[in-house]
Amino acid sequence: MSEPSEHIVIVGAGAAGLMAARELARAGRRVTILEARERCGGRIRPLPASQFGYSADGGAEFVHGEAPVTRALLREAGLSLQEIEGTQWSFDGAGLSREGRHDPHEAELQAVLRDLKDDLTAADFLRRHFAGVEYERLRHSIERMVEGYDAADPERASTLALREEWMDGGHALQARINGGYGALIDFLVTECRGYGVAIRLGCAVSAIEQEGGAVAVRCAGGDGLACDRVILTVPLPLLREIALPASASARAAAADDIGFGNVIKVLLRFARPWWRDHGEDLGDMTFLLSDEAIPVWWTRYPDQHPLLTGWFGGPRTAELSHLEPQGLIEAGLDSLAGIFKRSREDIARDLVASAAINWAHDSFARGAYSWATPRTRAAQAILARSDGVVLFSGEALYRGRDMGTVEAALASGLETARMILRR
Structure with missing residues (x-):
């Protein structure tokens, strides 16, 4: 059994890293988290409530399906969920209609x-x-x-x-956290610090070096940190940018068999919910699907915040890769103008606040989340092995149904920590 003095360095203060850190620290391990950003949360990115009227999410937003680890953590944190309800609409290029027509x-x-x-x-x-x-x-x-x-x-x-x-037609249960995912991250950070976890921000890890039994983690600035074991929880594209010991590098190559996708998210806060003025009864609209440049939109219903969130995911996001945030906001306004048959200027008059995030442009994410190829399960088995001093964890290693979610990250971090503690 490992000695309580074992020092574990976790690379990444996202959901997986924080979850693993809390589990290890409360079992008596010495834990340090190294995070490249100047904030915790990773691909969970809270946006200012002062700007949007509530704690908006620039990254992960929904709790998908049963999500037992997430829901248990929310109960611990005293946070509640708002189940998604309402109607889904689609725009076919000519007009709006309620979704629900079954394909023959x-x-x-x-x-x-x-x-x-x-x-x-x-x-x-x-x-x-x-x-x-x-x-x-x-x-x-x-x-x-x-x-x-x-x-x-x-x-x-x-x-x-x-x-x-x-x-299930993509109709699995979905919910939002009251207070946003940022509130859950705040809880985990407080818990980690309470158990003695050291969190060092602004430290982008460039190399993990192993010589005999000694392990050192190097940050881009040249600082090194000695430890006994490392858990890498960074997004898949960043694995290629960290120099690893030979055995870990060979395992990391399996990540090429796991897909990794991008998401562009556009948040538009308006002075009033003008879309309800449209001819159809859009009062309880949740999701709106189209083939516009920003194709998917959703409201905050049943909350009454006059906000529309635009979403564009997958390989075709490369078509908008040349746009800066303001260009994405304008593409979002153009898409809404096309759907609702109004001018962009007319819609923009009601605009109070806006934000656009292309996750491919985030240098510490390079995209949004992972997805499975036919070779992914075998790749996950290679990456999840507990042998060696470098372990891999995160949403990409989750073998349940909802890979790529915060639940997947939390569950993977928890499993990695328990794997260490079982040894």
Whole structure:
């Protein structure tokens, strides 16, 4: 059994890193977190309540599905959830309509998915089973979900990993945290510090060096920190930028078999909920889907904050990679103008505050979250091994249904810590 004096360095103060740190520190381990940013939270990014009228989320926002680890932590923190309710609408280029029309081929899709034994990419699945012209609407719907909801590339995404999501039509339970994910991060940071965790901000790790039994973690500025073990919780693209010992580097190469997608998020706060003036009854609208440049929008319903959040996920976000935040805000206004048949200037008159985040432009994220390819489960098994002094953790290593979520990050961090404590 490890001695209580064992020093563990965790790289990254996102959900996985903080969760692992708390579990290890309260079991008596000495823990230091090194975080490249000047804040904790990683891809959870709170935006000022003074700007948006509530604690807005520039990154992760929803609690997906049952999320047992997240919900248990929220109970500990005394935080509550607001379940998502209301109606979903879509814009087909001509007009708005309520979502809910069932595709005539839905039963056929469900049957093929149930019988599927061997994994293949989403694009190959559609080409093999639903290639005919009569399936055009079904293909479009599935591709939109894979790219928009999962931020994934249909040519690489695993059909088996997405099967449950498709079979419930993407209608799994969703909720928001009252106070936003920032409130949960604040709780975890307070807990970590209470258990003696040292959190060093502004320290971008560039190398992990091992010589005999000695391990040192080096920051970009040249500072080194000696320790007994390291847990890497950084987003997948950053693994390529950290020099690792040979054995860890060989395992890190498996990350190439895990997909990683991007998200652009645009938040627009208005003086009033002007979309309710539209002809249709949009009073309880939650989500609005379209094929505009910023294709997905949602409201705060049932909260009454007059805010629309735009979302663009997947490989096609590269089309807007040249735009700075103001350009993305303007693209968002243009998209709303197209949907609601109003001028951009007319909509902008009611604009009170705005923000746009292209997660690919965040140098400490390089994208939003991971997704599974047909080779991902094998890659996760390699990365999750506990041998050696360098361990990997984070949402990309989660083997449950909702990979890429905060729940996945929290659960992975907890499992990594418990793996160390079992040794």
